[in-house]
Amino acid sequence: MVTGELRSKVDRVWDAFWSGGIANPIEVIEQITYLLFIRRLDEIHTREERKANRTGKPMERRVFPDGMDDTGRMPRPYDDLRWSAFTNRSPQEMFEIVGEHVFPFLRRMGGEGSSYARNMKDARFTIPTPALLAKVVDLLAEIPMEDRDTKGDIYEYMLAKLSQSGQNGQFRTSRHIIKLMVDMTAPTPADRIIDPAAGTAGFLVMAEEYLREHYEDEIFADDAKRDFFNTKAFTGYDSDAAMARIASMNMLLHGVEEPVIERADSLAEGHPATEDYTLVLANPPFAGSLDYETTAKDLLQVVKTKKTELLFLALMVKLLKNGGRAAVIVPDGVLFGSSNAHKSLRKMLVEDHKLDAVVKLPSGTFKPYTGVSTAILFFTKTSSGGTDHVWFYDVRADGFTLDDKRTPIEANDLPDVLTRWQNRDGEADRRRTAQSFLVPKQEIVENGYDLSINRYKEIEHEEVEHRSPEEILDELDALEVEIAEGLKRLRGMLATGKADAA
Structure with a gap:
């Protein structure tokens, strides 16, 4: 999490754009992402140069080629397009290099026909003045x-500002919720992972981090696995062009060289190829509906419906x-x-496939x-059933307050969710009054495929032993006697005081 001085530095970058005349939060994050990229x-x-110098071998991956940049009216050596070079120039010269040479270079970096090339073809440098560019570059420096973790946290914090703006309904899924979902699905190097509503690629980035943490030696010691990781392991779709560009650069910033990030409506005709993926991770939009x-x-x-949340579930299957x-x-x-579409979709998950779990999140x-x-x-x-039991968990705390501020707190059920999920065999004897429990398929069928946890959870009422009316009345009688005696003593004290005064 970004806090303290580091948070202030990031905020100053953001504020510089706003005071410099760029008020659209998506445009701000795009321009910041370009510069970070x-x-x-x-x-x-630079890392490849050092490796080549150390080994005495040619560079394996040359980002900036030899020769001259021939795209502008003032050809420059490609080395001049590097951050370490142009950031040392005057504001005016830096402004010219970035706008007239660096951005054309970025637009043609990807291989012909690659998703990167498609997403970046419309990349535009929109910082309006040399002074603003110089200020932003100095702040970013x-x-x-x-550090990979720090870099991820910083970028996530900046992406969170998209959500805070409420721009175009772009709401980011919290990093700790994404991490829970990734940890519970436990990606492997063989998985082909897709998010059909990718946004800025938060789920794909977290899956990439999981694979690096658990399988880095296996992936990067094998050429075929490394190539698969960099080209086929991660796919994301988003209908917003800006989101697709940010997602492409976000994945590259996290070390995935050629992910498949497409600007497309996953629910439209020509949606992603079917039956090619082994893991879906997503938080699809569920506000609104579509035309048939x-x-x-x-x-x-x-599923015949206009509800996007139901259509996305059908797509994922x-x-x-x-x-x-x-x-x-x-x-x-x-x-x-209770609609036919809702019921038929739940029935399909339970009867035709294997519904594993329902994890209820707190309302905040x-x-x-x-x-x-x-x-x-x-x-x-x-495609052949397999649901025997469904595991339910009622999350009551996720490590943050459930108000608009979402301040960190100690109460957090998410580690317990993961631990119990990984040891589900031990959940068989859990009572329905607990936060997690198993429900047999037949009971779900008998309840019309209702998957709400409150349908199956039992409320434990604490038994209270009440005293008899006679006992209470006796106690009141004793209190009245005690009060009367107290009043009698008080009157005596007052009478004695008056006599002494006379």
Whole structure:
């Protein structure tokens, strides 16, 4: 988490843009991301140079090629386009280099036909003055970006400002909730992971961090696995062009060289290829609805509805290979909605596939952005059933207050969620009064496939032993006698005092 002096430094960067005339928060984060991306490219190139100098071998990965930049009217050596070079120039010259040479270089960096190239073709340098660019560059230079965790926290903090602005309904999923979902699904180096509503790629970044933490030696010691990690392991779709660009750079900033990040509507005709993925991680939009005409017909065959949350669930089932698993955040209405679409979708998850778990989140989890109550569904695609029991967990605290401020607190059920999930065999004897318990499939069927935890949770009423009326009356009688005696003594004391005074 970004706190103290570091938070102040990041805030000063943001404030500089606002005072410099850029008030659109998406534009601000885009321009910051471009500059951080340029800085990261220089760091990668410098690391490769040092490795080549140390080993005496040619550079394996040259970010900035030899020769001259021939895209502008003033050709420059590619080395001049590096962060470490242009940041030492005058504001006017730096402004010219970034606008006329660095951005054209960024737009043509990706391989022909790559998702990076498609996303970056519209990248524009919109910082209006040399003075603002110089100020922002100086502020960014003060922010440490070397440590992977610190860098991730800083970037997440800046992305959070998108949500705080409420711009276009772009609400970021909290990092600790994403981490829980990733830890519970436990990605492996063989997984092909997709988020069909990727936003800034928070789920994909967390999955990448999980794989590095648990399998780094295995992945990067094998050329084939390293290539898979960098090119095919991560896929994200978002209908917003700015989000797709930010997601592409976010993944590259985290060390994934060629992820598949596409600007596209996942629910429209021509949505992502089906049955190619082994893990879906997502928090799809669930505010609003779609017209049937814009929605893929094969999804409507699964569930005929305009509700985006139901259509995304249908899409996720189609995206997965048999054996593939999903973790998806849904509004509570999905769990108990009474429409035919709601019921048929829940029945499909329970009967046709394997519904593994329902983790109920506190109602303030997504404040201050929305107060909608939510849950996380975990399921495995089987196409042949397999649901025997469904594991429920009622999260009451997630480490933050449940008001708009979301201040960190000690109370946090999420570690217990993960521990109990990893030891579900031990949950069989848990009573329904506990926070977690198993519910057999047959009971869910008998309840019309209702998946709300309150349908199955038992409320334990503490038994209170009341005294008999006679005992209470006796006590009142004794109190009255005691009061009368006290009053008698008080009157005596007053009478004695008057006599002494006379």
